[in-house]
Amino acid sequence: MTILNESGVPDVLSPLAAARSLPARLPGALVMVVGTRTEAYLAQTLSAALSPDAARDPLHYMILDADKPPEQGQMASRVIETCAGVSNPRIVFLISGRSAEMMGVDVRFEARVAARRLELPVMVLDPDPDPRSRSCLSTSLEDRALAALVEVCRESAPDRKPASVPASKRGGFLGGFLGRDRAPDRGVRRSPVALLGTSRGAAVDLSADLRRVGVEVSGSVPAIEPSSGSVAGEMPPIGEGTVVAPLDPHLTAACRTAEGRGAKVVRTLSPIGVDGTARFIQDVAAAVGISVSEMGRAREAWESLDPLRNRIRGKRVFLAGDTGFELALARFLADAGALVIEVGTPRLERRAMSSDLHSLGAGVDVVESPDGWGQIGRIDAARPDVVICSQGLYIPLVSRGHLCRTSLDLRRIGIHGYEGARRVLDLLVQTFERAEALDALDL
């Protein structure tokens, strides 16, 4: 494996494109984009252009005037007013980056004022990368939102006796099996594990898998089944003595926040692909003192994937990289028999990615901070069988005759867990089949 830092400008969709998905994943979240017209326009237009089926815009925009920045407290008052116009707000996210800061507005102070008066969490999400890592990922905003939610979580459970939380309050799937958890089951350990990840499906599947090996999952951030009560109440406690298992490798800010609170973050493979999921389950279990082997389950999973693997084997895959999950996905595809030509990643968090990097195998080029135009040239030269790329590269690459899927397509189907592994291979097989059918047409 070679790691090369190309120091280019990767094609990464602005993280603001994900602003609209926040209220969809967390009902009761009021999301306000605070800053320039540019930021408001990107948040509004990108999500409308790229997912036209999305519901009508649930966002609010606060556009600041560079010549006349708001007086102290004024912004907080407007946030409070806006909350009055929304039904049952449970948490407020102010998406505000460097432009507001450059206009001399202290959004964090305003958020604190509003939070005190509203008695609700008011969290500031910065879509810009921190100066150390510079490049951003299209998923950066999710990471910041999860970090904010970790801050909102209680530090420790108020009372861990079974009777303290009525089963009916826990709601849905998680409540259901937590309820069962209270039944006398000697195999279940009570070490609290909190899952961290935006995909609801991933949290559901992996909670079930962990539960199968006897690990108690105290909840997920954000909650699998949101309630109408407080956001903190529906999320697991995160603090000293809790174990946090991130489902995605790009959740670096969220993990740092959890570690800052004294929680133990499990550093292992991301639960993407069969072996990744198996190692994830084993290592999370080990972190709470349970020794399990997922080998049998992994073998079963691989066997069930055989028909799909036969179609993938030997296919040459190029991952351009914009979301941060590409390394883990490349590792799985290589294990499934594909030949990974290049994995791009706008930024390489070596600490968070070390397990995925080590298991990537020899012969794979990892390019940090790849140059979007350079990648088009390399893809033209290498002629891979399929390219997994960002939205910006998709159409230019398709027009050059390459078979492409966007990282957004993969995120939509859900790539986590054993079932996610099947869905990934299935999506690629379908892509190849569709291309073959279209190529066979006599136009």
Added chain:
Amino acid sequence: MRLLRGIYEGPGSHGILRVVASMHDVWAVLRALPSEGYFQALHGAWTRSGEPAPVSVSPVWEKSAGSREPGDVDRDLAAVVRRHPRTEAVVLARSEAALLAGEPTPVVTLPENETGRSPELVTCEWERVGMGEAEASDLALADIVRAHARPAEKSATPTVNVFGPPVFGPGAEAEYDEVERMLSLLGIEVNARVPLGASAAHLRRLPRAWANVLLYRETGDAATLYLQDKFGTPRVTTPMIGAASTGAVLRSIGELCGLDQGKARRAVWSELATTAKLPWYARLQPPETFRGRRVAIFGDFTYTLGLGYALAREVGLEVGACGTYLTHLERDFLFHASTFTDEAFVADDPERVADRLKNSEPDLLIGTYFEEEIADSLGIPFLPFCPPVLRHPFVQQPLMGYRGSSLLADALEDALRRPKQEQSEEENPPPTGLPWTDEALDDLEEIPAFLRGRTRRLAEERARAVRSGEVTRKILESSRD
């Protein structure tokens, strides 16, 4: 500080990028934060042309000393020419964050391109925080034209330049095609289409044309004024929407190109007989189709005014309200719109716009994609003819010219098919006037003003859905879930 539920216009840098992405041999460098990369994705999704947009990002980030990585604006501008040696002009656009960072305008000599010339550098120094997309696109195009246009003899036979909408404009390419088709009927050639499809060579030869036809004032006003002042090229500015305006424009062009009057008249008559169906539609329909029917129009400058004129004069609809979000064109807009409506307005807050349109009690709404929701809530037909639009179909249809007038006739026929009195209460309940209980009104008062209009609409919609004769506190609450 303004609280809004939506933004009609993008920032200035977006307007500059739209102009550049419309042209060939011109490249834009967007100076922006790493989190502000978007144009390739948006361009791909909306044009689906397969060509990458000629835009690269020069990120504003802390650079390590001595590093040669991107982020140095001078070097990034020069790199464009080395990477794309056919480039004949490089335009610098700055996002608002980059403007706020207060960097000085770069002074740089670009390397030579493949023709052995240094490309022109357009730095858009007039860009400022808060500037809208339309104004910036107008100024950017003027700068690009100024950098290229060279004195030239007028062409031997009459030619004109067509200044139309930039990329992402609804049916932009079809508009140019339609105008070119009509000009060919007069025997006039198009010297250059600007900005869509223009190359540096086209820009250099702009002064050859006998006249400039300004289809889309938002983007071509400053450039055509420059050509008029500098090279004496006259311009025709009437929005070419509807058969009457189109005829007027063709006659003006004919005069400016020295055609004999008979030729223009014959071309117009021939088109009226074969292609232009709006006058025919207006004549065929019984007067009751239009009598007392009100239309509300909201959008940019050209389409809004053009449609206003055509619907008021040619079709005979009453224009109950007509507005634009282009605040920098307020005076001109109000002047023109007041010729066909008493309710002209300028507003860029979607809530205020919704209130104005709704208060005009329209039977038909024409607007941007934002207004569709209002039409839905009023239960009236909606035509998405004004930019910004979200749909960018493969097959584009013109709204300008004679073909455009026929498309308008078809759309009107669908929208106004049922006479007003036949809209039964069950199918199309009265759009306004639902009574509110005092309690519900009290609750409404507590909602901030900028959200009130939408809340009111949703509550009334909800009340109709549950077949309640009035809006109660409970209905108001449930409509906000």
